[in-house]
Every structure is written in structure tokens, then in C-alpha cells.
Amino acid sequence: MGLPGAVVDLYIDREPLLRGLARIQGIVEKKPSNQNYAHVLMEASDTDLVLTATDGTMTLIGVLQARVEGGGRCTADAAKLFAIVRLLDASVVRFQLTRGARLSVRAGNAEYHLNTTDGSDFPPSPARDDRSNLTVPGADLRRLVDETYFSVSMDDNRYGLNGAHLERVEAADGSSRLRMVTTDGSRLSLSEASLTGDLGIPKRTLIPRKALAELKKLVDEVDSSWTLSFGERSLTLSGQNVTLLSRLVDGDFPDYRQVLPTGAKRRVTIERDPLVACLKRVQLMAADRNNSVRFSFEEGRLLLSASDARAGDAREEVTVDLEGAPLATGFNVKYLLDILSNVRCERIQFDMGEALDPCLLRVPDRDDCLFVVMPMRLD
Amino acid sequence: MGLPGAVVDLYIDREPLLRGLARIQGIVEKKPSNQNYAHVLMEASDTDLVLTATDGTMTLIGVLQARVEGGGRCTADAAKLFAIVRLLDASVVRFQLTRGARLSVRAGNAEYHLNTTDGSDFPPSPARDDRSNLTVPGADLRRLVDETYFSVSMDDNRYGLNGAHLERVEAADGSSRLRMVTTDGSRLSLSEASLTGDLGIPKRTLIPRKALAELKKLVDEVDSSWTLSFGERSLTLSGQNVTLLSRLVDGDFPDYRQVLPTGAKRRVTIERDPLVACLKRVQLMAADRNNSVRFSFEEGRLLLSASDARAGDAREEVTVDLEGAPLATGFNVKYLLDILSNVRCERIQFDMGEALDPCLLRVPDRDDCLFVVMPMRLD
Numbered sequence: 050m051g052l053p054g055a056v057v058d059l060y061i062d063r064e065p066l067l068r069g070l071a072r073i074q075g076i077v078e079k080k081p082s083n084q085n086y087a088h089v090l091m092e093a094s095d096t097d098l099v100l101t102a103t104d105g106t107m108t109l110i111g112v113l114q115a116r117v118e119g120g121g122r123c124t125a126d127a128a129k130l131f132a133i134v135r136l137l138d139a140s141v142v143r144f145q146l147t148r149g150a151r152l153s154v155r156a157g158n159a160e161y162h163l164n165t166t167d168g169s170d171f172p173p174s175p176a177r178d179d180r181s182n183l184t185v186p187g188a189d190l191r192r193l194v195d196e197t198y199f200s201v202s203m204d205d206n207r208y209g210l211n212g213a214h215l216e217r218v219e220a221a222d223g224s225s226r227l228r229m230v231t232t233d234g235s236r237l238s239l240s241e242a243s244l245t246g247d248l249g250i251p252k253r254t255l256i257p258r259k260a261l262a263e264l265k266k267l268v269d270e271v272d273s274s275w276t277l278s279f280g281e282r283s284l285t286l287s288g289q290n291v292t293l294l295s296r297l298v299d300g301d302f303p304d305y306r307q308v309l310p311t312g313a314k315r316r317v318t319i320e321r322d323p324l325v326a327c328l329k330r331v332q333l334m335a336a337d338r339n340n341s342v343r344f345s346f347e348e349g350r351l352l353l354s355a356s357d358a359r360a361g362d363a364r365e366e367v368t369v370d371l372e373g374a375p376l377a378t379g380f381n382v383k384y385l386l387d388i389l390s391n392v393r394c395e396r397i398q399f400d401m402g403e404a405l406d407p408c409l410l411r412v413p414d415r416d417d418c419l420f421v422v423m424p425m426r427l428d
Numbered sequence: 429m430g431l432p433g434a435v436v437d438l439y440i441d442r443e444p445l446l447r448g449l450a451r452i453q454g455i456v457e458k459k460p461s462n463q464n465y466a467h468v469l470m471e472a473s474d475t476d477l478v479l480t481a482t483d484g485t486m487t488l489i490g491v492l493q494a495r496v497e498g499g500g501r502c503t504a505d506a507a508k509l510f511a512i513v514r515l516l517d518a519s520v521v522r523f524q525l526t527r528g529a530r531l532s533v534r535a536g537n538a539e540y541h542l543n544t545t546d547g548s549d550f551p552p553s554p555a556r557d558d559r560s561n562l563t564v565p566g567a568d569l570r571r572l573v574d575e576t577y578f579s580v581s582m583d584d585n586r587y588g589l590n591g592a593h594l595e596r597v598e599a600a601d602g603s604s605r606l607r608m609v610t611t612d613g614s615r616l617s618l619s620e621a622s623l624t625g626d627l628g629i630p631k632r633t634l635i636p637r638k639a640l641a642e643l644k645k646l647v648d649e650v651d652s653s654w655t656l657s658f659g660e661r662s663l664t665l666s667g668q669n670v671t672l673l674s675r676l677v678d679g680d681f682p683d684y685r686q687v688l689p690t691g692a693k694r695r696v697t698i699e700r701d702p703l704v705a706c707l708k709r710v711q712l713m714a715a716d717r718n719n720s721v722r723f724s725f726e727e728g729r730l731l732l733s734a735s736d737a738r739a740g741d742a743r744e745e746v747t748v749d750l751e752g753a754p755l756a757t758g759f760n761v762k763y764l765l766d767i768l769s770n771v772r773c774e775r776i777q778f779d780m781g782e783a784l785d786p787c788l789l790r791v792p793d794r795d796d797c798l799f800v801v802m803p804m805r806l807d
Binding site for chain 2: 126129132133136137138151152158159160161162163164326327329330333334359360361362363364365366367
């Protein structure tokens, strides 16, 4: 039997509670415009405690098993509750709330009382307007995000670039694939994964940057299958006992196909590890010039050079395989390091036209990702 | 043979060079008032490369073995050189400098050129005015700093408290000890270690906070014997191939003996680990009130409570052994956590008078450290 007059009365295992509270820390806001955006809504009924957090744009819902002796709901500060549960030294935590009082959180000799609201003005979870849904293995979804996340535009004024564009495409073998594309205007990343399910995706499907980051964390944590559902202006990602809902960005992603270079005049293939080592070092002398480094592709070798007015200059050399005529151009090495750090590969291939033509980067033997980087003009 | 016209020409092993450059990163300044405070002076001669860095108040000198083909000296940006050497992928690094040119740093196919000065206006290392010196095992010196560093005043206006006071004292068994004392006005830490050597220490020996931090890093890294030498206004710490010189704080440390409580009316002994766990949790509800927590010492138990106007309140209980009458008082729990985090102990002992009397904390069975914490007034 629960406490007389209790609104909420339950016992819950600390470990899953901690994981559930950890997940929502990326959603709730530290300086919220609305108290609800810093709170977690807790709803207890039957054998479940449902945790909901929202920032007004995205909502995360987690279902946890609990021994519920009295059902009901309330909200409390999500960061504070997480901090307390993290430090509790017990395997089971008890939540109790009597009407008009504060939420009691107890474990062993520790007893905390948290200020609460009754949740009556907590924003309702967005209605799921799921016109289509598809199932993706967690590992594939994670790869799609890893290989594209870094080139989402950070400029909040470029609305149509502030997210990841999703679309269905047909692969050369006739199978269907989910394609994710991001660009910030100076570079573009494209990654694809095979899919099963109903593949109708609304035409303008642009996942906001913050939702991508949360999506990445969720699939990192739970490596099972996930269901993606799309409404006209919303996305739902569902896994076991957890659901992420997000509004889509209300902007038009540019026609990226126009900027995909074709018919390269020269192709350079380079081992990843020695290239990464050189790029990281040469970047030390390129920081004051937007990471601009001179790339001189020659027969059998690539010479890299950079200079920094205050510190000095750098010169590096790496072995390459060049097909075509030599070329000197410039790149922002951060863009190249972003690709090489997030894409698993042993070698990388540069397909290039002239010095200022967009450069296409591919992983040899992989047809499911490609990258475009605009060269920099060297003075 | 070195390069014709070379000022500096040497080969040096990368690992010790990297360690030597790492050590000076805490000395050099990021936004220096004087370029020399961001540079490292490199002096090559015979079989040595001597690295010197200074911030005007303290100086670190390291001697590294090198194959010197041309002796000479120059300075270069210490942070940039460290960053380059850290990323080099080779076991040996070559330094070359020709007159009027930049310092060439080469390893494998990597070649860097650093802007330099000839070191002619680099501040000369302070003359060592060593009136006395003593030898301390690294582990003891480290313990002295660990047990006192946290209560050095952070208030730069309290000049006499901005460092660690050192003095020679006689232990109960007649042996000599080195005593280090720090206080910020609300708490005091005192730690002692046995010593050998000439123990004459100038009366006003106050080691600056920044020098303490560097001293701690050095003894953490090299666990051998160190020699401490004292001049009238300077301290020298010498270990194998490394020397730290620091000015002493030019202020008067207060007469701390006056605030050491004597004749406690009650003594409480508590197990460290459960107390630390409770203090960390209860601190979550005390942050908005200067970490003020109510301590109610009773027969067999200590009740801790705190409240936060916005978040809620906390109540904890821990088993204690109380000799004397019950007492309720308040403490800044950060002060207690600083002690319990930096002092190795299984139990801690509180010697107390009345609610607002200074509280003496000791580790049972240790006579070489003690701590004083002023209680807080509870409203």
C-alpha cells in the first residue's frame, strides 16, 4: 500500500533511472525561457515510470520499469534530480509525493525533497503524424550521423543549412537507400545506408543540428534497431522504451546535386594515417589564416606548406599516388581532418579539376559516402 | 660537423625534449606582457641543451642531453615549439639555426621554421642567494603541498595569505621538521615532514601559489629527492637536471598559532568514505548558500541538512562516535571535502568547543597534519 494521500509512490532501480535521467540532460536547458524546459515530467502508472523532457523543439520520452504503489504525475528540476540520483549509494530509490508537498527521493539514509509542479502546464508531447516509417540498424544510423554531422552549418542565419537533409535514393543495384546530406556552403558530406520498410519520406526533411546530436547519443548508447517515422514537419525516432520527437527545420535545403563534381581531371590516392599526422602538424602553422594550407600534388608526393606571420612556417611531405598532371591548390585542413577523423578508411581519394574547382573526396571501394571540399585561393 | 655559419646545430631525443617542453608550459604566459614570458630560451653547448622559461616571478631551468654539433642560443615561442614536438613522429629531432634566419626544427619529412630572438634580452636567471638548504624526499614534499595547497587564499588583496608559509619546528621527539601552513582566513591547513640538512629557513618564507602548483607538478613527475634552498627573498627547488627558482611573497603571514584551538569540549570520530559520500550529496542542496550545511552531532550519529530555496532540501545521516555533549553547528562542506579529498585517511576526528568556536580536524594516529575550519552561523 502507498502512503495515504500520496500522488506518487514508487520504488525504482537506481541504474536504469540514472540512465534515463542522463539521456534527458542534453534536451533540458540550463537557462530555460520556460521552467518546463528545465524540468522532467514524471508519470507513474501500473508498472511504469515515464520520463518526458522537452525544449519546445524536441521531446525525449523514456519508459522505465518501476514498482508503482501510487500512480500520478509531477515535474522536478531535471539536472538536480540527475545529480542527486548519480550520487546515491543504493540499488533502489523511492519516490513519494503527497498532495501539496515536495517530491521525496529516498535511498538508504539519504532523503531529498524537491520542489515540484503538478505537470498540468507541461507541454503536451507533439502528436505523431507518421506518414511513413522505416527501420534502421543503430550502427548504420550512427554512421550516417558520424559521416555528415561535422559539416552542418554553424551559421544560424543560413536556415536551410542548419540540419541534415534526408532522402530516399536508388542505388546502382536497384535497392533503396537512405541518404543523409549536410553542407555549410564550403563543404558537403553525403552518406547512405541500406534500409527496409516504407520509404516514403516527405520532400523537405531537414533534421535540426541539436536533434542530430541527441540522435547520435541515443544510437551510441543502444545499438539495436531504431524506427524512423516522418510526419509533414516532424521526425520520430523510436527504440526500445525510448522515443525522440523533433520538429524538422522549416527551410529549403539547396539542390546539392549541382555542386557534386563530375569528370575529374586528376585523381590522388593517399594513405590515411600519415596524411592525418601531417595535417595535424601543419595546422599548427595555419591557425592564423583560417587553417589555409598549400597543397602541391606532384608525381609520387604531396608537399604541404603553411606560414604564420607570428610563429613561423611549416613544410611536410607525404607519399601519394597521382593520376594526371601536377596541381597546386589550397585547402582548409580542418575540413579534411573532419572527414578523416569521422570516416573509417585506410586510404582517401581526391578527385580534382583545376586549382579552384570543388574537390571530391571518396573512400576507395565504398560507394556509400562522398565529400566535397571547396579549395581556398592562395595569395 | 655542423652547418656552416650555424649558431645552433644539434640532435636531441624527442621524448626527453617533449618532457622538458611540457614542464615549462605552466610557467610561460599565454598573453604575455613581455614576449620573453612566452618564449623558451635554448642554450646549446657541449652535450647539453638548457631550456629556461620565466614569467618574471619564477624561472624553470631544465638540462637535456643532446648531440651538439654547433653551440649557441636563441629563444622561440614555447607553446608553439611544444605543440610541434608533441606531434612529431620520430625518435630524434634536429634543431638548426643560422645567423639571421629562423630556427629549423626537423624530424623525418617534417620541417618547421620558428621565429626566434637571439636571447640577448631574455631575463637573466635570478642569482641564487642560498643561505640554507635541505633535502626532502619527493613523496614528502608532495604530501606537504597536497595537504595545504587548497587553503591558500584566492583573494589577491590578502597579500600575506597568497602563499604557503614554511618554517622549521621541533617535534615532540626532539627531531626537526619542515612545516607548511596555509590559510584563507576561514580555514587553515598545516602539514609537516621530517627533514635532513641545514634547516635554517628565513623567518618570512611564503611560497607563491603559482610556484606551489609548479612545485607540485615537478615532484609528481620525478619522485626522487629534491633540495630546497632559501635566499632572503627567493626559493630554489633542485632535482635531477631541473631547477625551479621563485621569488617569495613579500608579505607577512599571520601568527597562525593564535587560531589553533586547544582544549576541545567534544570529540567526534567519523569514517571517511561514508562521510564523503554524504557531503557530496548534501552539497547539491547547499550551493546557493555558500555550501552551508547544518551539522547536528548526536549520540552515535551526525545529521546533515541543507536547503535550497529554488530546488528543495536534503537530509543525510552518518554514524559517528561522539565523546561529549551533542552540538548543532554549520560548516561550509567544500572546506571539509577539500580536506577529505587531499588527505589520505580512513577516519577523521573533529575536536570542537561551542557552536561558533573554530573546529580542529585531525587524522587519528597522525601528528604531522591538522586543519582548522571556522563554523558558519546558521540562520
